Amino acid sequence: MLLTPRGGISGYAYTHARVRAMYSTLLSPHQWAKLYDAADFDILTAMLKETGYAPYIMVRAAGRKPTPRWVIYQTKRRMADAYMTVFRSVPARNYSLLVQLYRRFEIDNLKAVLRGIETGASWDSVLYVLFPLGEATALPARTMLEGGSVPAAIEHLRRTPYYNTLSHALRRYTAEQSLFPLEVALDLSYWRTLWHEVNQLSRQDQAHALPIVGALLDMNNLMWAIRYREYHHLSEEEIINYTLPSGYRVRDEDIRAIAAGADIAQIVTKIYPELANVDALLREPESGLPALELQLQMQLAEQCRRAFIGYPFHIGIPLAYLVLTELESQDLTVIVEAKSAQMPAERFRSQLLMGNIAHP
Amino acid sequence: MSRLDIPPTRSNLLQIRQELQFAREGYEILDKKREVLTSELIRVAHDAEELQTRMRDLMSSAYHILGQARLIMGQENLEWAALAVNKTVDVQIQSRSIMGVSLPRIKARGEPPEMPYSLGNTTAALDEASAAFREVLDNLPELSELVTSVWRLAGELRKTQRRVNALQYIFIPDYEETVAFIESALEEREREETFRLKLLKNRPSNPAQSESA
Numbered sequence: 001m002l003l004t005p006r007g008g009i010s011g012y013a014y015t016h017a018r019v020r021a022m023y024s025t026l027l028s029p030h031q032w033a034k035l036y037d038a039a040d041f042d043i044l045t046a047m048l049k050e051t052g053y054a055p056y057i058m059v060r061a062a063g064r065k066p067t068p069r070w071v072i073y074q075t076k077r078r079m080a081d082a083y084m085t086v087f088r089s090v091p092a093r094n095y096s097l098l099v100q101l102y103r104r105f106e107i108d109n110l111k112a113v114l115r116g117i118e119t120g121a122s123w124d125s126v127l128y129v130l131f132p133l134g135e136a137t138a139l140p141a142r143t144m145l146e147g148g149s150v151p152a153a154i155e156h157l158r159r160t161p162y163y164n165t166l167s168h169a170l171r172r173y174t175a176e177q178s179l180f181p182l183e184v185a186l187d188l189s190y191w192r193t194l195w196h197e198v199n200q201l202s203r204q205d206q207a208h209a210l211p212i213v214g215a216l217l218d219m220n221n222l223m224w225a226i227r228y229r230e231y232h233h234l235s236e237e238e239i240i241n242y243t244l245p246s247g248y249r250v251r252d253e254d255i256r257a258i259a260a261g262a263d264i265a266q267i268v269t270k271i272y273p274e275l276a277n278v279d280a281l282l283r284e285p286e287s288g289l290p291a292l293e294l295q296l297q298m299q300l301a302e303q304c305r306r307a308f309i310g311y312p313f314h315i316g317i318p319l320a321y322l323v324l325t326e327l328e329s330q331d332l333t334v335i336v337e338a339k340s341a342q343m344p345a346e347r348f349r350s351q352l353l354m355g356n357i358a359h360p
Numbered sequence: 361m362s363r364l365d366i367p368p369t370r371s372n373l374l375q376i377r378q379e380l381q382f383a384r385e386g387y388e389i390l391d392k393k394r395e396v397l398t399s400e401l402i403r404v405a406h407d408a409e410e411l412q413t414r415m416r417d418l419m420s421s422a423y424h425i426l427g428q429a430r431l432i433m434g435q436e437n438l439e440w441a442a443l444a445v446n447k448t449v450d451v452q453i454q455s456r457s458i459m460g461v462s463l464p465r466i467k468a469r470g471e472p473p474e475m476p477y478s479l480g481n482t483t484a485a486l487d488e489a490s491a492a493f494r495e496v497l498d499n500l501p502e503l504s505e506l507v508t509s510v511w512r513l514a515g516e517l518r519k520t521q522r523r524v525n526a527l528q529y530i531f532i533p534d535y536e537e538t539v540a541f542i543e544s545a546l547e548e549r550e551r552e553e554t555f556r557l558k559l560l561k562n563r564p565s566n567p568a569q570s571e572s573a
Contacts, residue, residue, distance in 0.1 A: 072434050108481050112440055115477075119446035129440040179444060183478030190480070224479045231487035232475055289484040290428070333434040343431070351432055 011091035012313035018089040019321045022082060023308065025052030026328055032354065035332075041340040045071060053078060053332075068340035075329045077132045080105070082325045084136060086318045094205060094315050097197040100190075101213075101322060103161070105131040106139060107186050110162060113141050114179055117150055150182070165189040184242050191217055191244055201315060208307060208316030212323060214248020215303045219296040222250050222271070225258040226289060236260050268292065272299070297353050301327050328354050363537040368545030376542065380535035387527040393459045394520045400458055401513040408506035415496065415503055422492035429485040441486055444477035451501060461516045466505040468497075 027035070031051055038044035045066050048057045056074040060066050083102050090098055109130045116126035123145055130141065138160055144153035151170060157163045169185035198206060198213045221244045228234040228242060239259035245252045249271050257267055265282040268275065275295055281288040300323065307320035331354045338348035366372050430438050449468040456463050479487075 069435055072436060104481070108440065111478070111480075112443055115443035119443060121443060126443070129436055129443065178475070180475045180478060183444075183480065187478050187480035220480070223484065227479055227484055227487050231484070231491050234475075287488075290432070290488065293484050330432075333437075334431055337431045337434060341427075341431075348431055351428075 012315075012317070015086075015089045015091070016312045016317055019086065019318050020308075020312075022085065023321050023324075026324060027051055027332075027354065032331075032352075035335055036345065036349070036352075038335075038339055040342065041068060041336070044335065044339045068336045071336050072329075072333050073132065075332045079325050079329050080132050080134060080136070083322060084134075086322060090315070090318055094201060097194070097201065097209065097213075097315065098318060098322065100194045100197045101319070102136070103190060103193075105133060106137050107162075107190055109133060109137065109139055109141060110157075110186065111179075111183055113139070113144050114150055114153065114182060116145050117148060117153055118179055121145075150179070161193070162186065162189075188242070188244065191220065195244075195246070205315040208314040209319055210248060211303055212300075212307060212316060212319050215296075215300045216323065217244065218247045218250040218271075219293075219300060221247050221255065222258075222268070223289075223293055223296070225255045226264055226292075229258060229261070230264075230289065272296075275299075291350075294351065294353065297327065297330075301353050324354070362534060363541045364534060366538065366542075368542040368549075370546060373539065373542040373546065376535055376538050380532065380539060383527050383531045383535055387524060387532060390520055390524045390527065394517065394524055396459050397461070397513055397517040397520060401510065401517055404506055404509045404513060408503070408510050411499065411503050411506060415499055418492070418496050418499065422489065422496050425485065425492045426489040429483065429489040432483050432485050437481070438486070441477050441482055449497060449501075458513075459516075461512055463509045463512060464505055466501040466508075468501040 031047075034047055035044060038047055042065075045057060048054070048071070053075060056078050057066065057071065059074075060070070083098070087095065087098060087102075112126055112129050115121070116123075123142055126141070126145055133139075140156050144156050147153050147156065150173060154163065154166045154170060157166060165185050166182055169181045172181035173179065194213060195217060198209050201209055225239055225243045228239045234242070236256075236259040240256060243255050243259075245255070254267050254271060258264060265279045268282070269278045272278075278292070281291050281295075304320035304324045304327075307316040331352050334348055334351045337343075338345075364376070366376070426438075433441070452467045452469055454465040454467070456465055476490075
C-alpha cells in the first residue's frame, strides 16, 4: 500500500524533502560537460556509473557490454522509478495529476500495441519498444496483441480510462482502416484530462502547476498545429479538429490562425515575445521547426527550474522535477546516440537542452 | 575471311546469292535497329543519370535527416514510431516495346497513408525525415523504370551490335567470296567447255581419211 501524505504544508514538506533529494541527483553542469566530452560510448557509460544513473548502469551482467539501446532503456527505467517515488510522497488529493502525467508513457505503450496489431508484429518486436512501466500499468499488452484485432484489443481496456475514448473513435478506425483517429483521440483525451486535473487543484497548487503543465501543453499543441500544416498539409478544419482549443499562453485563435495559413513566425512571436530570432528561424519552416521545438523545450526546462526557487510547499516541485527528469533522459538519449555514432560534438551540441542550461 | 566449303555449282550459286541478298537486307535492318536503340539508349541513360543524381542527393539528405531524428528521439522511439507504418506503395508494371525490346512502365499506386502516426511523443525531425523519404519513394518507380530500360536497351544493343558485326565482317564477306569463287569456278568451267568444244570441232570427223591424206 502506498503511504501518501495528506497534504498541506506538512504533506508537501515531506514531498519537498524527498524531491529535493532526488533533484540533487540530476546531472550537474559539470557532469554534463564531462559526458559531452567523453571520447566514445564506452567512456560515456563508465562516466554514467559515477552519476545518479549508477544503480541502473551497473546492473549489467558481467561480461555483457552495455549497448546504446540498453543504456537509453535504463535511463527510462530511472525515470519510471522517479515517478513511483514521487507518487509515494505526494499528498493524496494531488496524486491524480501526477498519475495523469505518467499516463503519457502508458499511452505510448498502448499505441505500440495497437500498431503491432495493425502491422502483425510479433510480441518481441512490440516489447522491444515499450516504456518500462513495470507493475504500474493495467495494460494487458500481450493479451491485446495476441488477440490480433484492434476492436478486440479495445475490449480488453474496459476498466481503463482509455476505453471510452477508443470506443468512440473506433467507428472512424473501421471506416478508414487507419490507427490515426484512435491515436489522435488518445492524445487529445490525455491533454484534456491533464488540463482538467490541473484545474481541480487548490488555488495555490494551480498557480504553480499551470505554468509547467501549460508550457507542456502549449508546446505540444502549437507544434502539432504547425506540423500538421507544414509537413502533413492537413486542411484548416482537420488541424482544428486534431488540436486542443485551449491552452495556457496559446489561444484557440492562434491555432485557428495557423490552421488558416497565417504567418507562423508572427504568431509564435506574439505568443512567445521572449523567443529570439523566430523570423530567421522560421524563414525555412522545414529546417527551422525542429529548432523552434528545441527552444520551446528549453523554455519548459527553465520554467521547471524556476519552480524550485521560492516557496517550496506546492505541487510545482514534484511536477517540475518529473518534467526535468524526462528532459534529462531526452538529453542523455542525444549524447548516447551521438557518442555511439562517433558524431563530432558540433553536430549534436545544438540538440542538447539540459546540457546547455546552467543550474540556477 | 573464308569462303564456304560447298561445291561450285550453279544451284549453289543461286542459293548463296539469295542468302547474300538476305544477309545484306538483314544487315540494313539491324543497322537501323542499332541506330534507333542507340539514340533511345542515350536519351534514357541521360534521364536515368539525371534522376539518379537527384535521387542520390535526396537519399543522402533523407538519411541525414533520419540521423537527426534518431539523435533526438533515440533508436527505440524511432522504431516505436515506425511500427505505425505497414503499408507501402503497390507497384503496377506495364510494358512498351521499342524495336522489339520490352521496356517496363512502372506506376506506383496507393501512397503510404499521409498520417500513419499521431503527433504525440514524436518530433518535427521525424516529420521531416518522413517527408524526405516520401519524396524518395515518389521518385523510385520512375528511377527503376529508367534503370531497367537502360539495362535492357544496352543488352539488346550489344546483341544487335554483335549480329551487325557478324553480318558485316563474317557472313556477307564469306558469302561474297563464295559467290565470287563459284562464279569464277563456273566461268572457268565454261571456258574449259568452250575450249573443249572448239577442240572437238577442229578435230577431223574421219580419222582414216586424215591418215590417207
